[in-house]
Each structure stands twice: as structure tokens, then as C-alpha cells.
Amino acid sequence: MEMTNSLLPLYIMFDFTLSVSQETFSPHHLSRGGSDETETRLEEEKSVESFHSVAQDPIPQDSGSITPSDIPPSIKHTELSPSTLSVVSQSGGKLGEAGREELSSPLHELVILKHPIRTRGLKMKPPNVLVFSESSATLDNTVAVLHSTLQRHRYCIYPTSKPLLLSSPWSDHAQLLVVCGTVPDVLAPVFMSYLLSGGHMLCLCSDFLHLVLPTFRTAEVRERELVHFSYGRWKQVPMMHHIFCYQASPAKSRFPQEDDGHRLTNPPKPPATVEVMDGENKKHTLQVQVLGAEETWHTPSLLLASVGSSGGKVVFSQVHLEVDPGQYESEETKFQALQKSDKARLEILQDLLSSHLGLSVAENQGPLPAYTPGYFLGRHELKLDFLSALQPRLKADNILKLNLLSLQFCGKGVEPAKPTASLMPVFLHACPQRFSTVEYFENLHSEHIGRLLIFSEVMTSSMEGLDGAVLHHGLAVVASQQISGAGRSGNAWLSPEGCGMFSLQLHIRSDSYLGHHVPFLQHVVSLAVVLAICSQTGHEDVDLHLKWPNDIYVGDCIKVGGLVVKTIVDNTMTVCNIGVGMNLDNNVPTTCINTLLRELKLAPLSLEKFLALVFTKLEKLLVTLEKGSSGVDQVRQLYYKYWLHSNCEVTVIGPQGSKQEVTILGIDDFGFLQVLAKDGCAFSVHPDGNSFDMLRGLIAPKVK
Incomplete structure (x- = not known):
């Protein structure tokens, strides 16, 4: 795919803030600092005179260094989402007002996997609810109730919508x-397909029961009825019942009223099995079990339906387990009755989720950890330069206001503010107790990347x-x-203790x-993370791989890392903020690097060494890219050594439904997937913006 030189190509995985750019870009390297000398606690305690005295006598900047004045104040920021991105077609196009190329015809060719990548081991669904x-x-x-019920750091809980459920490949990515x-009628067959193919569902007072258990009939309950029901060890629990309850053949058309004066002693029993049809008119048998019943008519309040052939399960609750008193x-x-039964309500929900749907629930996990201060680590002179450059932008009390977080730089004798979600005090002359500066700097062999570092035990992101x-x-x-880690397209990034998480500004x-091909950066960073682990002596058998565009997998089925950029x-440079999360020493929610190392009888990696190795590898890769075509080819070959998609077949679906089988060749200069058609024509495709699987719904520009 030929790209115009006047346009910085935008890549779907980047959350770009864009202004029109007529230039091209390259990594900038500061000329000050960057020795490989070991950083020690003693050096961190060096006296950096008072912050104000530093600011009053700033150190002059090198001609090659970047200061805030290098960024024109008139930059126009335009947020681009995946749905608004355009790509450059082979037939060309015009430059839009926001600096992106607009195609003369819409993007509409979809690409779906025909043969998924091979599976080396046990398939593990992503932890999405x-x-x-x-x-x-x-x-x-x-x-809200799921957040309090399910085990923290094990699941990502997402509210979803009808358009998303109809358009995104979510079914393979939901536990x-x-x-x-x-x-809605249009979603009923989608949900049924998910269930019959092995999915797990919890239906709370939902009419989806009509579709799954069509032999049941409806008995009307007075709206907002408070009933008593029993489930397992929980007896006669008062709960709000759905307006309808379900049973096989009700003896009356409604629940007994207060003056009826009788109970139903021999309620009809629901069938033990039912048969339902899928979209291809194939029969499936569901095993039906009553888990809990209402006390008056003994009608089912909790039901379990299981698909024996696929392992699909659905729990139906006709009491409002989601409602807070x-x-x-x-x-x-x-209110008083529901308050008394609230503990039982949550316990019942936990038991349903764990015993019948296989999820891990919370057990006295307590509140979220408190926010902690940050520690500014690095060589004395580099910190002086950084603080001097910041001075014009600081508010009162040495506070730097960012978009969502403010940093308060605290010198000696300064009383720090209390850390919160929006304010983090940063100590200039102290060292953290839970991060070894010695081990970190002993293993860091970069000249620029990672030479300045802010560490905090607990922060938002x-x-x-x-x-x-x-x-x-x-x-x-x-x-x-x-507390609020985020991944690609707004996805939540689970952040349990032991996870290796960092952000980096380049x-x-x-x-x-790289200046001409900024989107390629995400591939370089993900490669650096894998190389930091796999290139160590004895680590050759660690089974890490790259899933396009920027996920890191164990084998080809368990995600352990990812990044967002x-x-x-603007016209002079690109500022890239890169966020990386890696399961380093946490087996939740999937597995982690140190588990793999221990299985190979290798020493685990500390956070400090992991960071140092990644930053060192990343800088070497960036330097290699600057060697011209030979350096670019060298980085590509390293990338292909670890990626999962060689010779994977996909199917291109055209605007009129026509299909074309193609084979993945690799990535082009901008990081898009390059594919080869049967007629020998090669072209590039990119994702459609779905947040579940970037190899589903790939888009190719229409070629005239």
C-alpha cells in the first residue's frame, strides 16, 4: 500500500490526538545524562538544593533537547476514535480538515478468520463479564453488585448494548x-447461539426464559411483590419477585392474594429436560433443575438449564438479586425486610456464580488499597534538568496539572498533600521501600529510556x-x-499486585x-517486552508470542500482556505515551511470566529487572531502526520470530457479499496486516475497531 508523504498515517490501535502535520518524525535523544553508572540509595539522598532555588537559576538546555516552547501553543487537538479513522486507498484520496485522508468511497470490505491460529494448549477465555x-x-x-461479588482483579465487567452485541465478536471472549x-427479538437468537455453543449466562428476571424453556407457562404475580423463597441453606428469604413467575402448568392464573387463605400443596413439576432448536434447525437437549422455589406456590424462583453437549449453562432468577434494599x-x-435479607441476597448470588457458573467470588476482600505517594528516581543532573524545564508550568505548591492527575513535587522539608485519585505527591529526595533502585539501575543499560522514573505503589493509572x-x-x-488501569479502546486492564505495569513517554x-511510520512503534514496544524475557540466557524455551497488533500471549491462547499508545x-515532533501491562508475578486472571520461569526451573524476574531489560531492549530496537533498510529488516525478522499469524488464512467479504480467500503475509511499513489474494495481489487491511478480537472484522479499503 503506497502512502502519501504529506500525511502521517493513523493506526487503529493508537488513541491519536492529531494536528495537521506536513513533516516526518524520528526518535529524539537527549544529549545530557545517560551514563551506565550504578544508581544507589546514597545517590538518591544527594542534596538537590531547594526546588525553588533550582528554578530561579535554570540550567541552559542543549540545542538538541526538547523544551515546552518547542510545542506551538496553537496545536489543534482532534480526538479520533477507531470508528472515525480512515486509511489511504491505493487509488488515493483527499486530506480532510483534521489532517486525515478521506476516501472517495467508504471502507466496507470485512475480513474474518477462516482458519484460526493453532492451539498449543488449554483454551482459556478472557476474563470478561x-x-x-x-x-x-x-x-x-x-x-455494581457484580463488582462487589466477583473476585477483584480477576474479571473485567463491561456494560454492553444491543449494537455491540450484534456487531462485535464478543461470544468467544466472555466468561x-x-x-x-x-x-429484544433480534438478540434472542444471538443469546441462544452463545448458550448452545458453551456460553454461561445469568438471567435476572428476564423473559429470555420463554425461549430457553418454552414448555413453561406464566402465572402473574402482583407487581413489586415481596415473596419468601428458599435456596440451599438459605430458607424463607424475603426478596422482591419479578412480575411473572414460571411453572410447568399453574393451577391458578395468579398468585394467591392475602385473603385466599390457602397454599398450593401439590405444585406441578417442571420437566427434567427440554429440547430447543438452534439457527440451523438442529435439536439440543437441555437438562433443567429447580434450584430454589417460592414458598407459597412452590413455583421455581431459581432454575438451572444445562446444555450437555457443549457445557453451556444458564441460571434464571425470578427474584431481584441485583436490587439494593x-x-x-x-x-x-x-425496606426493613430486604435490609434483613441483604446478606443472604449477596451470599445467594455468590453461590450461584461460583457453584453453577464457575466464577471466582470475593471473600472478605476488603476496600480498595489507599493511594500512595510517588518517588522520583534518577541521576542527580537529569533530575535538575527536568525540574528546571517544568518550572514555568508549575502552579502553587510545585503542582503540575496533567489531564486527570496532578503531581506535587516535594523537596526536603515540604509537607506533602494526602495522595488521592487526582493528586499524587512525588518525593524528590527519598527512595521507596518496595522498589530497589540499586537492582533497577544495575540492570539498566539504556542511554535515555528509563533513566528518569516515577514509582508509586498505588495510583489510578x-x-x-x-x-x-x-x-x-x-x-x-x-x-x-x-485502581483504574485502561487498555485498548477503553478496555479495562486488570491490575493485581505482581503485575508489571509502566507507562513511558517517547x-x-x-x-x-520511525518518524515516517509512527504506528509501527507499538509493534516495536511489544517486541521489546518479549525480547526482554526470551533473549535472556536459558529463557529460549519460554513460550511467549505476539498476537497482532499488540498483545502478548503464552502459546496462542492465553493473554499475559498488552499495550496502548x-x-x-504536530509539525516538529510526535509525543508518544505508551502504557504496558504484563502478568509478571500474578497468576490472576490467567497466568504469569514467573510461573513459566519456575516451570522451566529458572529464577523469577523481579519488577526492577524486568523494567530495566525492557527499556534497554526498546532503546536498542529504536537505534536499529535508524540504520536504514537493513535495520528495519532486522527488526521485522525479530518480530516475525515471535508472532502467531504466519500463513494464517482469512476471508475477505466484499460490499455485495462476495468472498475472497487470502493469506496473511506479514505487516506493512505502518503495521497494518498485509494479505495475499489467490490472484497474487497483495493489499493491507486494518481492524474495524471492535474491542474483543482484532482479527475479526478487519477492514480493507475498496480499490477501484
Whole structure:
């Protein structure tokens, strides 16, 4: 694919903030600092005079260094989402107002996998829990109760919508689908297909029961009825019942009223099995089990239906397990009864999720960890330069305001503010207790990348420590735990303790290969992470691989790492903020690097050594890219050594439904997938923006 030189090509995996650029870009290297001498605790305690005295006598900048004045104040920022991105067609196009090329015809050719990549081991579904409801209040309630019920750091809980469920390849990437209330007709077959193919579902007061268990009939309950039901060891629990309850053949058309004066002693029993048809008119047998019943009519309040052939399971609850008692505060009788049964409500939900749907639930996990201060680590002179450059942008109390987080730089004798989600004090002259500066700097052999580092044990997200400012080429922000880690396309990134997480700011100027191909950077970073582990002596058998475009896998089925890149572009340089998360020493939610190393009887990696190795490898790769075509080829071959997609077949679906089988060749100069058609024609494709599987819904520009 030929790209125009006047346009910086945008890549779908980047969250780009763009201004029109007529230049090209290259990595910028500061000329100051960068010795390989060992950093020690003693050096961290050196007196850096008071921060104000440094600022009053700033150190002059080299001609090659970047200062805030290098960024024109009139940069226009335009946020581009995957759905608004365009690519350059082979037939050409015009440059839009936001600096992106607009095609004369829309992007509409889809690419889907025909033969998925081979499987080396046990298939492990991503830890995604999807929640659907047409009521926003019910959706919020359900997401909230799942967050408090499921084990923290093991699952990503996403509210979802009808358009997403109809358009995205979510079914292979969800451990659980939670459905509340009414199911639109168009979604019913989608949900049924998910269940019959092995999916697990929790339906809370949902009419999806009509489709799965069509032999059941409806008995009407008074709306907002408070009933008593029993399940397992929980007896006569008062709960709010759905407006309908279900049974095989009701003796009456409604629940007994208060003055009926009788109970149903011999309620009809539901069938033990039912048969349903899939979209191809194939019969499936479901085993039906009543888990809990209402006390008056003994009608089913909790049901389990299992698909023996595939392992699919669905639990139906006709009591409102998602409803917090506070919603009935204005109705005193109901409120008091529900308050007393609230502990049982949550315990029942936990038991259903763990015993029947196979999820791990929370057991006294306590509140989220408290935010902690940061520690500014690095060589004395580099810190002086950094602080001097920052001075014009600091507010009162030495506070630097970023987009979502403010950093308060605290010298000796300064009383720090309390760390919060929006404010992090950063100590200039102290060392953290849980991060070894000695081990980190002993293993760091880069000249620029990672030479300055801010470490915090607990913060919202390491990316927030960089977002919103041009700071320093190679500056890293590291967190032991993140409260609000984020991945590609807004996906949540789980951040349990032991996970290797960092963000990095790189400044790229206009006279290099990478400057012409900025989207290629994400591939270089993911390769650096894999090389940092696999290129160590004795680590040759560690089974790490790269899944296009920027995920890291054990084998080809278990994700252990990923990255996101956010970029600001102007006429002189590109500032790239890169966020990386790697399962380093945490087996939750999947597996981790140190488990692999221990299985091979190798020593585990500390966070400090892992970071140092990654930063060293990344800088070497960036330098290699600057050697011209030979260096680019060298990086490509290293990338292909670890990637999963060689000779993988995909099918291109054209605008009129025509299909074309193609084979993946590799990646082009901008990181797009390059494919080969049967007629020998090669072209490039990119993702459609779905957040589940980047190899589903690939898009190719229409070629005239």
C-alpha cells in the first residue's frame, strides 16, 4: 500500500490526538545524562538544593533537547476514535480538515478468520463479564453488585448494548453474559447461539426464559411483590419477585392474594429436560433443575438449564438479586425486610456464580488499597534538568496539572498533600521501600529510556502520570497496583499486585524511519517486552508470542500482556505515551511470566529487572531502526520470530457479499496486516475497531 508523504498515517490501535502535520518524525535523544553508572540509595539522598532555588537559576538546555516552547501553543487537538479513522486507498484520496485522508468511497470490505491460529494448549477465555439491560438503572445496579461479588482483579465487567452485541465478536471472549429484563427479538437468537455453543449466562428476571424453556407457562404475580423463597441453606428469604413467575402448568392464573387463605400443596413439576432448536434447525437437549422455589406456590424462583453437549449453562432468577434494599427506602415494610435479607441476597448470588457458573467470588476482600505517594528516581543532573524545564508550568505548591492527575513535587522539608485519585505527591529526595533502585539501575543499560522514573505503589493509572504534558524523552511512570488501569479502546486492564505495569513517554522527531511510520512503534514496544524475557540466557524455551497488533500471549491462547499508545502530533515532533501491562508475578486472571520461569526451573524476574531489560531492549530496537533498510529488516525478522499469524488464512467479504480467500503475509511499513489474494495481489487491511478480537472484522479499503 503506497502512502502519501504529506500525511502521517493513523493506526487503529493508537488513541491519536492529531494536528495537521506536513513533516516526518524520528526518535529524539537527549544529549545530557545517560551514563551506565550504578544508581544507589546514597545517590538518591544527594542534596538537590531547594526546588525553588533550582528554578530561579535554570540550567541552559542543549540545542538538541526538547523544551515546552518547542510545542506551538496553537496545536489543534482532534480526538479520533477507531470508528472515525480512515486509511489511504491505493487509488488515493483527499486530506480532510483534521489532517486525515478521506476516501472517495467508504471502507466496507470485512475480513474474518477462516482458519484460526493453532492451539498449543488449554483454551482459556478472557476474563470478561458482559452485562445487558435495556434499563440504565438496572444496568448500573447489576454492574455494581457484580463488582462487589466477583473476585477483584480477576474479571473485567463491561456494560454492553444491543449494537455491540450484534456487531462485535464478543461470544468467544466472555466468561459470563448477564441479562436483565426484556430481551429484544433480534438478540434472542444471538443469546441462544452463545448458550448452545458453551456460553454461561445469568438471567435476572428476564423473559429470555420463554425461549430457553418454552414448555413453561406464566402465572402473574402482583407487581413489586415481596415473596419468601428458599435456596440451599438459605430458607424463607424475603426478596422482591419479578412480575411473572414460571411453572410447568399453574393451577391458578395468579398468585394467591392475602385473603385466599390457602397454599398450593401439590405444585406441578417442571420437566427434567427440554429440547430447543438452534439457527440451523438442529435439536439440543437441555437438562433443567429447580434450584430454589417460592414458598407459597412452590413455583421455581431459581432454575438451572444445562446444555450437555457443549457445557453451556444458564441460571434464571425470578427474584431481584441485583436490587439494593435502598431502592425501597420509601416503603418501610419492604425496606426493613430486604435490609434483613441483604446478606443472604449477596451470599445467594455468590453461590450461584461460583457453584453453577464457575466464577471466582470475593471473600472478605476488603476496600480498595489507599493511594500512595510517588518517588522520583534518577541521576542527580537529569533530575535538575527536568525540574528546571517544568518550572514555568508549575502552579502553587510545585503542582503540575496533567489531564486527570496532578503531581506535587516535594523537596526536603515540604509537607506533602494526602495522595488521592487526582493528586499524587512525588518525593524528590527519598527512595521507596518496595522498589530497589540499586537492582533497577544495575540492570539498566539504556542511554535515555528509563533513566528518569516515577514509582508509586498505588495510583489510578500510570498513564495518567504522563497524559496532558510534554515532559521528558524516556520518562517512565511505574505503579505496583493500578485502581483504574485502561487498555485498548477503553478496555479495562486488570491490575493485581505482581503485575508489571509502566507507562513511558517517547519524543519522536522528523528525520527517521520511525518518524515516517509512527504506528509501527507499538509493534516495536511489544517486541521489546518479549525480547526482554526470551533473549535472556536459558529463557529460549519460554513460550511467549505476539498476537497482532499488540498483545502478548503464552502459546496462542492465553493473554499475559498488552499495550496502548496515545500520541500527540504536530509539525516538529510526535509525543508518544505508551502504557504496558504484563502478568509478571500474578497468576490472576490467567497466568504469569514467573510461573513459566519456575516451570522451566529458572529464577523469577523481579519488577526492577524486568523494567530495566525492557527499556534497554526498546532503546536498542529504536537505534536499529535508524540504520536504514537493513535495520528495519532486522527488526521485522525479530518480530516475525515471535508472532502467531504466519500463513494464517482469512476471508475477505466484499460490499455485495462476495468472498475472497487470502493469506496473511506479514505487516506493512505502518503495521497494518498485509494479505495475499489467490490472484497474487497483495493489499493491507486494518481492524474495524471492535474491542474483543482484532482479527475479526478487519477492514480493507475498496480499490477501484
